[in-house]
Amino acid sequence: MIHRPKPERFRLRRTMMFMNAQKPGLIKDAYIYGCDSIMLDLEDAVAENQKDAARFSLYHALTTIDYGDTEVIVRINGLDTPHWQEDIRVCVAGRADGIRIAKCESARDVKTVEAAVEAAEREFGVEVGRTLLMAALESPKGILNAYEICSASDRMFGVAISGGDFRKCMQTTFQPDGVDMLAARGQMLLAARAAGIQCFDTVFTDLDDSEGFEAEVRQNKAMGFDGKSLINPKQIRLVHQVFAPTEKEVRQAEKIVRAFREQSAAGVGVFTVDGKMIDVAFVPGAERTIKLAKACGMYKGDL
Amino acid sequence: MEILKPAVAGTLESSDAQVSVEPGQGIDLELSSSVMNQYGRQIKATVLETLERLDVKNVRITVVDKGALDCTLKARVECAVFRSCGQSAANIPWGGAVR
Numbered sequence: 001m002i003h004r005p006k007p008e009r010f011r012l013r014r015t016m017m018f019m020n021a022q023k024p025g026l027i028k029d030a031y032i033y034g035c036d037s038i039m040l041d042l043e044d045a046v047a048e049n050q051k052d053a054a055r056f057s058l059y060h061a062l063t064t065i066d067y068g069d070t071e072v073i074v075r076i077n078g079l080d081t082p083h084w085q086e087d088i089r090v091c092v093a094g095r096a097d098g099i100r101i102a103k104c105e106s107a108r109d110v111k112t113v114e115a116a117v118e119a120a121e122r123e124f125g126v127e128v129g130r131t132l133l134m135a136a137l138e139s140p141k142g143i144l145n146a147y148e149i150c151s152a153s154d155r156m157f158g159v160a161i162s163g164g165d166f167r168k169c170m171q172t173t174f175q176p177d178g179v180d181m182l183a184a185r186g187q188m189l190l191a192a193r194a195a196g197i198q199c200f201d202t203v204f205t206d207l208d209d210s211e212g213f214e215a216e217v218r219q220n221k222a223m224g225f226d227g228k229s230l231i232n233p234k235q236i237r238l239v240h241q242v243f244a245p246t247e248k249e250v251r252q253a254e255k256i257v258r259a260f261r262e263q264s265a266a267g268v269g270v271f272t273v274d275g276k277m278i279d280v281a282f283v284p285g286a287e288r289t290i291k292l293a294k295a296c297g298m299y300k301g302d303l
Numbered sequence: 304m305e306i307l308k309p310a311v312a313g314t315l316e317s318s319d320a321q322v323s324v325e326p327g328q329g330i331d332l333e334l335s336s337s338v339m340n341q342y343g344r345q346i347k348a349t350v351l352e353t354l355e356r357l358d359v360k361n362v363r364i365t366v367v368d369k370g371a372l373d374c375t376l377k378a379r380v381e382c383a384v385f386r387s388c389g390q391s392a393a394n395i396p397w398g399g400a401v402r
Binding site: 001023024025028051052053055056057059060061063064065082083085086089090093094124 | 312313316317318319371372373374375377378379381382385386391392393394395397398401402
């Protein structure tokens with residue numbers, strides 16, 4: 001059995017690619033594409049009469065395929081279906097890194113899943129607290145309750161919006177400028193940041209519209225998202241490019257982190273770097289830039 | 304486990320295998336594979352080991368392999384067996400008989 005290391009709650013997650021857990025041809029080499037996370041899907045991609053088969057496939061994929069540094073998340077079926085409890089058992093038994101809660105609408109939904117996850121961890125002898133959680137918000141109610149959802153559990157690492165369902169509820173359709181989901185994205189980002197967790201945007205489904213895709217990814221970055229859900233490997237590269245820091249940002253971040261270490265060791269709290277005031281508030285952002293730069297192969301220094 | 308009724312799992316897509324089980328006497332395996340010459344023996348061994356782990360003693364099993372990995376073969380055999388007992392939907396012994 002493959003030994004997967006303990007999942008890291010806050011790691012780099014620029015790209016999360018959906019994969020049908022029922023398709024062996026897809027999941028066996030999902031890690032070669034270089035996305036940060038893969039999302040093995042037990043929900044919408046799997047037909048109702050193949051839910052059982054998908055779990056057997058998933059279990060053996062999780063326990064025999066070495067996904068390397070790629071994070072493995074599983075999207076489970078909604079709490080209004082007869083499937084979610086067994087979905088959780090198989091995820092935990094197979095040591096998936098995390099579980100994505102579909103159609104999450106309240107903190108209670110998160111707590112319901114958390115209780116089942118903990119029971120499964122005890123059943124399968126997995127360290128309690130190992131399995132991470134994220135929530136997908138797919139309805140106006142989910143968006144309005146975003147903060148209570150984001151802060152419902154220490155296992156929560158992030159929250160994502162699911163555009164297809166959300167637009168249907170709002171009686172709108174995809175708009176190139178993003179106005180259809182502007183308020184929802186904004187509210188979800190506020191909630192995630194207030195709770196201190198990550199935030200991911202929805203999938204872009206028109207694979208032929210590369211300009212539209214790039215515009216949306218740029219807007220995601222500008223709004224402050226951590227990453228994006230994807231449906232096709234060919235979308236990965238652009239997201240990584242757009243989310244990469246600039247050379248200037250990396251140099252600046254390195255200076256800030258180094259200066260902060262020196263100054264704080266000397267007992268100084270606020271100082272200037274290249275004429276700009278810097279204090280402790282700038283450090284987490286600079287450290288995040290360095291981490292991102294490392295993942296993009298742009299930084300090979302010793303920080 | 305006892306095979307109670309005919310059941311099928313898997314597809315004929317590339318990298319998959321379709322496994323059918325029905326009640327039988329002893330283990331009666333019929334295998335066809337797109338990679339029979341290279342992997343026929345290994346596929347057979349995997350199917351028989353999986354049946355043994357599930358404690359299936361009597362079954363007529365047909366495997367149509369389309370180049371499935373071992374882990375996929377196991378998943379399909381297990382699913383077909385659990386379906387034939389009407390037990391595929393819940394309380395699967397993950398990490399026990401299924402591993």
